[in-house]
Amino acid sequence: METYADLVAAEDVLLFVNAAITSTGQREFRSTADEQRMSLDFLHEYVRVNYRELYAATLSLDINDHNAVEIIRRLLVTAREADEEQRRAEGRLIGARLAVLPPQRVYRLFGQLRRARVNNRRTRAIMRDWLAGRRDHGFDAVKYRSGFKTAVRHGHLPVPDELGDFLFAPRKRERYEHALLDTYRRARYTQTALYELPYTVAEGFAAQHGIPRAVFLERIAPRMTRGERLRGQESARAHKAKVEIDLAAMPLTRLASYVLSLDLSVRSERRAELTGALRAAARQAAGPYAGTWGRVAAVLDDSFSASGSGQKRRRPLAVALACHFLLAELAAAYVPLWTSGREDALLTYPYGPTPLGLRILDALDRSPARLVIVSDGWDNAPPGLAGEVLRVWRTRLDRSRRTSVVHLNPVYDADGYDVRRIAPSVPTAGIRDAEDLPALVELAQFAEGRTGLAELRAYLDARVKDFTAQDKDFSAQDGVTA
């Protein structure tokens, strides 16, 4: 028997999940960084105190790294409030999540724990286990020097003599046995040595040696990671240096962001290449689901508010563009409808108001099996029309639910403590990366209010089981040079 409290609990947890997926505490189009952070802080505190187990279980969902770190930190800081069994479950989840987090975030987390003076046996064990999973401590000591040092110091972790000297008494040794440590030492004096260092470290030395940017970029290219290559593309182009890149191997949403950063003229010149890469990335993201979704219509928001903020440049639009390509792969027949009425997805840019209601009508005209709406939920031309259209459609025209509607929202609304909804009858889920779309559509079903806490718990338990059973030696995404 579902009680009222259970329904409230399910709702609270879902809105927390939505927030944890979308918000990164950065500035958004309609709210400042402070507003976002304050709102997010409250949610973390509220859910942690009231639903600690569910709070920990959200680590197994596709929440963003910022919130994953935040959850882990809060769990460790308040470990005293948990009982023995809870701690064990939390420990497993934290371990599994740390393994998939980028190392720089983990090192930053360790720094935060040090500042918060959290240094119990469990925290030290978690740090020890995570560091034991790292492939090469020498590499970490070079690339994440201060983070690694803090972790070693804070966790009382033993390191080999050589590494200890490198970190704490750098001038003591004439040379190091470990190749990378020695390269780091040599890079101070020889320019050629720095090209064997990771890109971020080499950059500092290059500035020290006064190496021209173009020469540096060209020679360091083999040592760049995937993300660094993508980020460095335009800088390399400006300096007329060549940084090889395989666009098709990039994650879909990152790639969409990159495409949107290009000028319209460049986009139309490189149309074949960019479209090909986006399609390939979408195919990869769709995986086994490709072509299984039947007739799909999508309403995609490219209004002015999709320009995001200075910190999240064009992020909502990038998500919409990535969803566009992903849905094209998932669907058997696919109709995209941009709010501005433009048709060329590659040349899209944020412009104009958000007539969601009229676009949804256009989409319903095609009688799709699924209607996916990707928008920040600020329907303003006229306001509230989308909600009315969907309500009337549900109650009068499509009572048998032939069309399933789902709304995906890339923007966290700090004032509403949730992503903004279009209509109460339409399930809404937050989205950060378009790659998670199939999982999110599944999660959004809970948001319709028809499923209660028991089902939600069952779903989360299954996710947690999957998540913690994964191979612990998950290849972390840093230093792997592509």
Next chain:
Amino acid sequence: MTQLDLTGLTAAPAQVWGGIRLVPLVREEPITDLRLRRELFGDAWMAVEPGDGTYYTSYIPHGFVADWSRDGKWQAAYGTQLCDEYDDADDVPVRAIPMRRLVQRAGSRRLRFLPLHLALEGYLALHFGGPSVLWEEWSARAVRRGLTPRAEMAYAGASVEGLDEALRIFEIHPGQCGVMVYAADALAAAFVVPHPEDYRALHASLLQDLYGELVYQHAYYSPPVREFTAVIDDTRVSDLAGLRAAALGQLSSWAGDHDRHLAGGLLDESYQITQLRRMGRYRLTRFLPPFALHREQHIGEAITDLKGRVAYLKSMRLSEAQIRRGHLLSRLAHHDWNLEDTAAALGASPVELVRRLRNAGFDGLLKRHVVEAAQRGRWDG
């Protein structure tokens, strides 16, 4: 006395942020033979000559340049630059020369003017010459120098609470040529330009415009205003086409409702329009309201075509005190500055009129003993 003619402009759905409501005005046919551009002044504190020997001094951050063509052909706005890179150091706009007059020629088909100051100057100079008949109550100073110095206070848009944020997140409609700014649902300003591209360039200039005290207070104290959300009666809808018709009906009914109810105070009023300059088939004019008490009153300036249709409009809402001052001055002027006649026409005693003049800040115009006697409740005229 005529009304403002906003034919060709349709109100699109409003966008709300906090206490500010912005209603976009969309032009079906943009005007292409008249273009506007803004020029920024480095030295914003300026004294200009309206042309009658007086000086007008104010904080004036920007001016407008209007240029028009004789043959009605399309043209680009004056000062438009073509460039490859936006952040090239050489691409800063040409530095504007400070102006000496409120309106001045800048070529055979180009005019520079100071937006809103044109309108405000019209209001400040209202019966500026002082008493036209030498009744004995008026002081020597009033007779000799008129109302000078006459000052009014206004707030810059940047200090109006929430306006900056509302303008930043506002989503400009395609074809939008104007906007109406409401603070706590009181019309604060109307702004219309000839061409959508001009609007895009000038949208942010609303932040540097002048706003009356009333607007400042409304915005400061107002709780968030409600959005007018669409409502569809689902009992009347039986198919998708019906649903679409109902949705489109919402759009058109909003446009009508807006003009009737929200903007009525500006659009239904009749104005005294003064022509300032001819510009081809356009006229630069300023308008003054009848200064009716306890009613929404706007001053402003407009560029209209020969049929009186508005191509450019900028208005500013007067506060109650400003309306009272305008009302008193125009009543006095109407009765040749005779206090007793004016008082009778206003349905009050001369003593009360003197008190009202004093409250409005015009007591310097009257002889001292008249004011002092009125304070004691005696008429010493």
